[in-house]
Amino acid sequence: MEGDIAAMGAYLGAGFSAIGMGLAGIGVGNVAANFLSGALRNPAAAGEQTATLFIGIAFAEALGIFSFLVALLLMFAV
Amino acid sequence: MATPTDGELFAIHPMDQFAVESLSGHGGPAGLAGIGMFTNQMLWLAITVLAIAALFVLGSRGRAMVPSRIQSVGELMYGFIYKMVEDVAGRDAIRFFPCIMTLFTFILFANLLALIPTSFSITSHIAVTGVLAMLVFLGVTVLGFILNGAKFLKLFWADEAPLALRPVLAVIELISYFVRPVSHSIRLGANLMAGHAVLKVFAGFAGGLAVLTYGPGAIVPIVAISAMYGLELLVAVVQAYVFTILTCVYLKDALHPGH
Numbered sequence: 570m571e572g573d574i575a576a577m578g579a580y581l582g583a584g585f586s587a588i589g590m591g592l593a594g595i596g597v598g599n600v601a602a603n604f605l606s607g608a609l610r611n612p613a614a615a616g617e618q619t620a621t622l623f624i625g626i627a628f629a630e631a632l633g634i635f636s637f638l639v640a641l642l643l644m645f646a647v
Numbered sequence: 648m649a650t651p652t653d654g655e656l657f658a659i660h661p662m663d664q665f666a667v668e669s670l671s672g673h674g675g676p677a678g679l680a681g682i683g684m685f686t687n688q689m690l691w692l693a694i695t696v697l698a699i700a701a702l703f704v705l706g707s708r709g710r711a712m713v714p715s716r717i718q719s720v721g722e723l724m725y726g727f728i729y730k731m732v733e734d735v736a737g738r739d740a741i742r743f744f745p746c747i748m749t750l751f752t753f754i755l756f757a758n759l760l761a762l763i764p765t766s767f768s769i770t771s772h773i774a775v776t777g778v779l780a781m782l783v784f785l786g787v788t789v790l791g792f793i794l795n796g797a798k799f800l801k802l803f804w805a806d807e808a809p810l811a812l813r814p815v816l817a818v819i820e821l822i823s824y825f826v827r828p829v830s831h832s833i834r835l836g837a838n839l840m841a842g843h844a845v846l847k848v849f850a851g852f853a854g855g856l857a858v859l860t861y862g863p864g865a866i867v868p869i870v871a872i873s874a875m876y877g878l879e880l881l882v883a884v885v886q887a888y889v890f891t892i893l894t895c896v897y898l899k900d901a902l903h904p905g906h
Contacts, residue, residue, distance in 0.1 A: 627889050631830035
């Protein structure tokens with residue numbers, strides 16, 4: 570019984586940590602949207618900055634990945 | 648592999664596709680069962696390496712002035728990565744170009760081969776991406792200390808910040824430095840794993856709806872699978888690109904730690 574409650578808590582926590590992925594999605598969307606609005610103002614300079622765009626997206630995404638990591642830890646390691 | 652029984656006809660097992668299985672029976676003696684075993688993972692690792700070798704051996708065989716199709720694919724990839732290393736990591740990082748090119752081609756081919764139906768996706772395993780990321784992390788750290796000595800630690804000491812803030816920033820920088828291999832590996836592995844699991848879930852829907860509606864209901868999930876598959880192709884290429892470009896960024900930190 571006690572183990573069941575602990576397992577329920579772990580699974581609930583894993584589910585809640587999925588919220589973090591949505592927040593990371595907002596962050597990645599912000600990066601891409603700002604890049605696009607900047608690129609449309611000055612298309613000539615946009616091509617060189619795609620590498621920066623991907624680096625920015627990768628860093629924004631990294632924190633969403635940690636929520637996935639928390640979910641994995643709760644489900645398989647705790 | 649799970650075989651559907653009466654109670655779980657519509658059960659979907661999206662994670663079964665990632666199981667590492669032996670193709671050659673059981674390996675060594677008890678306790679050492681892993682030794683001498685040929686798994687599906689090893690098979691697809693070998694196919695990946697052979698595919699890369701085939702592309703570049705065949706592509707560089709003719710060395711024609713007007714490139715053949717396969718030669719121009721090889722040249723495009725080479726030029727793309729060369730320019731990326733030059734732009735992101737700087738001119739003096741060109742001597743590490745072979746390593747970065749190897750990383751990129753390996754991840755790209757592994758990602759793309761994983762999209763063949765019934766194949767095994769090696770880069771969706773954190774064990775594989777973790778080794779790649781640890782390799783980059785340890786390599787870059789050792790390289791930074793060899794090239795710069797103790798000056799490499801200036802990476803964590805922001806000179807332009809106010810003096811009171813510097814220790815705080817140093818702690819944050821130190822944490823973010825050691826988190827790099829974690830995010831670097833899980834980004835690739837989780838993206839691939841999630842994509843393949845989604846494809847499998849939709850495939851399960853298609854099977855269930857085909858049984859329930861005697862056929863036509865399966866059209867919707869199949870269209871969805873096709874769309875997801877296109878997205879997965881994009882993800883496969885973009886994730887290989889992101890892994891490589893982050894390697895270049897880390898390499899730049901090792902070569903020029905003073906920001």
